[in-house]
Amino acid sequence: MSPHCPLTREEAADLLRRHGITPTHQRLEIAHALFSRRQHLSADQILAAVNLRHSETSKATVYNTLKLFLEKGLVREVIVDPSKVFYDPHTEPHHHFYNLASGELIDIDAEDMQVTGLPAAPAGMVAERVDIIIRIRPEATTQTATRAA
Amino acid sequence: MSPHCPLTREEAADLLRRHGITPTHQRLEIAHALFSRRQHLSADQILAAVNLRHSETSKATVYNTLKLFLEKGLVREVIVDPSKVFYDPHTEPHHHFYNLASGELIDIDAEDMQVTGLPAAPAGMVAERVDIIIRIRPEATTQTATRAA
């Protein structure tokens, strides 16, 4: 596992600067929320986390900042749930388990996996990223839908 | 390529009945939209396709029907775009290219590919499905964001 420590404000500011982002108060708060805990959070959850004590950051800023972080390669979007996007502070190549029951995401290191037989991208296209999502669910809770067929 | 012919109303009705779905007029229209063209459509596009000539099917029915088709295993959801869900009439195991520029989805036969080193699902969990999405984009249009870092 990579050592993503709780990180101080100094370190967070440095991280932003290294990515060409002016470290404002709000951006530091958001960076802190994402990088201190090692989790996948939705914009909603980040907004809540940042304003836990006293409201100090607006919804617009959270969305602006996440988009900025995304462009600068600081975070990744994880699109697994039709109702919301998750932001992933882990940017090295990796994949995900997605727990359908709880909505929880679990990282899978890409090094452990091999994909062969990947077809080439269509003419004039380049592959930007390969995402593997394994949707999992509790063993006991069997869905009736399939059995009915 | 599997032979998904344009299919007559008779065949469509049969397909629905085999999946335990009462074939109503609206459901046949929707099935036809999905299965005659071999495409991935959003609910929006299906609504438009079905009502091309004269409006005859409501938004609520399109959503109801797609959910029903999903439960009965007639279609699959493809979640690649944060803003809308695509419905895929192809239910055999396969994966997708997702064209970030155009929003177009292209099937990749699962037989051609091999994934090794897939970790086991966490205790008490079963894998329901493995989705592989290859995000592609036009070669020429290079994004500046990565180079800036």
Add this chain to the structure above:
DNA sequence: AACAGGAATTAGACGTAGTTTAAATTTCTG
């Protein structure tokens, strides 16, 4: 044909994630 009853459909109100806008505030620079 009349009718009862359940399934399917519907318009329109609603909820919610995310975007936009225009103004206010902060930050930077000379």
Add this chain to the structure above:
DNA sequence: CAGAAATTTAAACTACGTCTAATTCCTGTT
């Protein structure tokens, strides 16, 4: 400090999808 540029903000807005309650359709019975 003045002025400009960048950032943040509240609030209005858009769009996908859901819900509700009423209506229509279908099927079997008499």
